Amino acid sequence: MENGMIVQTKGLVRVFDEREIIRNCNINVREGSIYGFLGANGAGKTTVFKMLTGLLIPTAGKVSVMGMDIVAQRDRILRQIGSLIEVPIFYDHLTAVSNLEIHLAYMKTQGMGIATALKMVGLDPSNKHPVSRYSLGMRQRLGIARAIVHKPKVLILDEPINGLDPMGIREMRELFLTLVHKEGMTLMLSSHILSEIEHIADTIGVIVNGEIVEEAELGSIREKYPDGLEDYFFKMMRGGREND
Template identity: 45%
Template sequence: MSSSTIVQTHNLSKTYEAVNRVNRVNLHVQEGEIYGFLGPNGAGKTTTLKMLLGLIKPSEGTIHIFGESLSKHRPSILQRTGSLIESPSYYGHLTGLENMKVMQRLRNVPDKNVDEALRIVRLENQKDKKAEQYSLGMKQRLGIAMALLAFPKLLILDEPTNGLDPAGIGEIRELIKSLPARYGITILLSSHLLSEIEQIATSVGIISEGKLLFQGSMASLQHESRTSILLKTGDNVRAEKILLARAYSPARMGSRLKFANIADTEVAEMNRLLVEHNVPVTRIEEQKKSLEDIFLELTGKERSL
């Protein structure tokens, strides 16, 4: 395993009542990444993250974090790991600061860490308010502050924007994006929100029904969605014949002709050819797949995320 690999699993699996909730997943998370673990609800994201933290025992496979086997070195690995799984855990009758002090004793870290973590999540001015009086977004930020308390090398966040309003989602997103450069933290982040992963992650893994369908950089995933041009004319049959004769390769798509990976100069040339042959061009559209389009293609099914 590369020295820069923070998380690596091999054939990681979890079976409940003969059903594979996680099926032979091979994760690779590199140092300094924001790794977006993407999939619909019930895909196996939370189960996978719980196995990475030793909260659930795998049915099969191995886990290495920081180059060490989780089964052999769990205490030392967890000392360098922070996590927020499913929802923040806190004492409602205690203030934000008092909750942080409880976690401080568990993690055995200095007072300055408490102050810094609260400042990072912008709760320093609300630290004396009881946690039960916090808004949902503030509770989520408190949970992240607790996870950051020891300033871990690895931060695992399970659906950190779940249930937040757009303003809260934006706050958490900007917070997460700042952590690798400012504090050297590698982040493994799960979500079913496609737009969030697209905006925040540098690498992505797509899981569905327990199987890892794609893994790679965000740039490589977006590369799979090269721009296409859709052309609509007054006579698509003639247009297709004319363009085929000039070595263009249109595909039929309903009432339009589709051209993949084509340059702007070629689009202009096709338009000129058709006009010269008295074929009216009524519409030229650029089509680029969204992350959702790619997800649906990978899973091969139309399903709600």
């Protein structure tokens, strides 16, 4: 890994229908940190996450995870990545436990154990109901459980608190901090709830129209924007930069 960066992109480009959706995108995520990825709807956050996890192939540029190229060493990298991107899809006729068993079999590992992962996200391992009977919040919790059960080194979560009530949001916040500080994971997450990013992130990356306009330590942002991350975010959206 270069300079302790567990995830890096350099000159990343993705073209759809002859249109650059992602352009010259450079990301640097330090190992053992929480990276808050911010941007307006349609800015390109999900597309970037899909390239980081091998779901999309970059048109140009490079993605490096743990010092390995995501295109050349995709299978090896994916065993070390946990992800929740867009709406999680499950085998709805099966239980949560069965869904995680299938995932672990695919990953060829026992991970942290299914019961442990389910309890960490606030689900009951003894629940025999099929996932089709789960609420939106329960499905989101299960998606997070599937992302962490194999004990990945890197966790990539796209809007992970969607569908959760205030208590659930707080529980997930505490879980994310535990995963980083006690389980040794590195976390990248996006959220439209800026206060949640502000509670836990070490570094902020802002994407505007497919390009990273700035990466900044949360501590330095707080010094210049004492009223909160919202003021900083809207300045970035207007074309400003934190050090202006």
